[in-house]
Amino acid sequence: MDVETNRQRAMERRDFGYYEARNRGCYRDVKSKDITSCKGNASILQRLRASLQVLDISDHHVYNHFVVGEGDDLGWLGYFIGKSKYLYDLRITSWGEGENIEAFIEGINRNQSINSLHIGTDLRGVSFRNLRPFFRNNNNLYQLEFNFEVGLECAESIAFVLDENRCQSLESLRFEDCNLGEDGFAVIATALRTYPELEELHLQHNNIGLMGCTALADTLRGWEASNLKHLDLDGNGIDDQGLQTLAAGITNTKLEELYLSDNLITGAGLRSMSDYFQSESCCLKTLNVLRNDFGDEGAVALADILMGNKSLTSLHFISHQSGITNPGWAAFSKLLCDPSSIKSTYHSNHIITTIGEYDMPRTPLNIRRYLELNEYPHPAIHKILKSHPDLDMEPFFQWKLKLLPVVINWFRSAGSRMLANNLGESIQRQSLQNRELSALYKFVRGMPDLTVMSYWQQFVMNAQAERRRIDDERRRLEDERRRLDGERCKLDYDEEAAWVRLGGRPRSEGEGSSNFVSGVKRRRQE
Secondary structure (H helix, E strand, C coil), rough: CHHHHHHHHHHHHHHHEEEEEEEHCCCCCCCCCHCCCHHHHHHHHHHHEEEECEEEEEEECCCEEECCCCHHHHHHHHHHHHHHHCCCEEEECCCCCCCCCHHHHHHHCCCCCCCCCECCCCCCCCCHHHHHHHHHHCCCEEEEEECCCCCCCHHHHHHHHHHHHHCCCCCEEEEEECCCCCHHHHHHHHHHHHHHCCCECCCCCCCHHHHHHHHHHHHHHHHCCCCEEEEEECCCCCCCCHHHHHHHHCCCCCCCEECCCCCCCCHHHCCCCCCHHCCCCCCCEEEECCCCCHHHHHHHHHHHHHCCCCCEEEEECCHHHCCCCCHHHHHHHHHHHHCCCCCHCCCCCCCCCCCCCCCCCCCCCHHHHHHHHHCCCCCCHHHHHHCCCCCCCHHHHHHHHHHHHHHHHHHHHHHHHHHCCCCCCCCCHHHHHHHHHHHHHHHHHHHHHHHHHHHHHHHHHHHHHHHHHHHHHHHHHHHHHHHHHHHHHHHHHHHHHHHHCCCCCCCHHHHHHHHHHHHHHHHHHH
């Protein structure tokens, strides 16, 4: 009796139990065409029963899009989502006029296979807090995306769920065009203090302002081991003060991409990022500042803060929208190749490969050529040879002639590398050889006394080495003579012993022979 009563109550509420009871405990028994408003929805439910992986809920009648119509489309869709073990991407952009949204939410809460959840419409009066079981039970969710007008109340609900049910698998969080405002984003940023695993934060067009920058900076500073690599803050009304506040927080990250387009940033704000770009921990590779009117002052600031930076490869802006003129481009040219001295050229920026728009149509030709050199191995060598046709050797005289072989080897190595990089046309090989000879001549001319002294010093060193060789040879020969004298003494001793056994040494050569024969006969008779 109690079981029947519970079943009837479930049917009245139309919760997950209602659909389970309607399906008689086996969700494959229900025919999809009998429970949906159109043939397309029936097809999607049929595939969802099997192994459908990507599902869009929208108001467009296209493939894989579930269009909510009259009746109980949402309730049954939620039921089969809760049953699915294969669905990994769920995108909700429209509820239509469907009913039983609570049952649909309950079905999502029962799913544990969804990896990516996109919500592009409001929940029609249902609090986001109702999704707490989904975040608590799903250990596979790595991407969460919102794309609708999120009010303060909804933002607080989202923050509450994220804070209460920490989803350790979450890697990417998107609030795109949500117009969160300063207050709404501040509560979201506070909730993210326990999410250092996040690798991507997409927050474009939310008008977070100074308060949002402060809240985000506090969150980033609180992450002891941050994994954040991508931060998109386009169109958020960020001014110089906001950027300065934010710069203090991103120093604690491994950020590789930073997007700051469509904001209110000037040269003062860009210069406030100097410490970040000069730090050894800076990993940033891409910086987008499109549609910020920072002018030549901002260009000079960017060139200054990138001097010595070892990570940034792409700096994107639109020159005519940013107000950059010849002085600004001159600062970028000096950043890439400072021709004031060989040392300054060597310490120029050889890392960055893009300045301006993505295909650099408005970037001056000389800057594009320097950027092209940065794509080759050993760009400093090429820039030195292009910028200094007559190399000054005087700074190297302090090391005297010890550095001369290094200089010669440098020229020869530069020639081989230029040929390997197909850059031989820009600097002729004969010109390179002439520079090598010129450098050698400058060493000799700049240190004539040292050159003569070096000759006689080398002569003395060679004479001393030859004397040591002769002395070693004499010692070797004396050792050999003593060894031979010892062998001769031993032979004399053995010979004398032999004569004693033969009866004594003969007085003459003939007598010696006869005594030797008679001695032998005597021994035979004995």
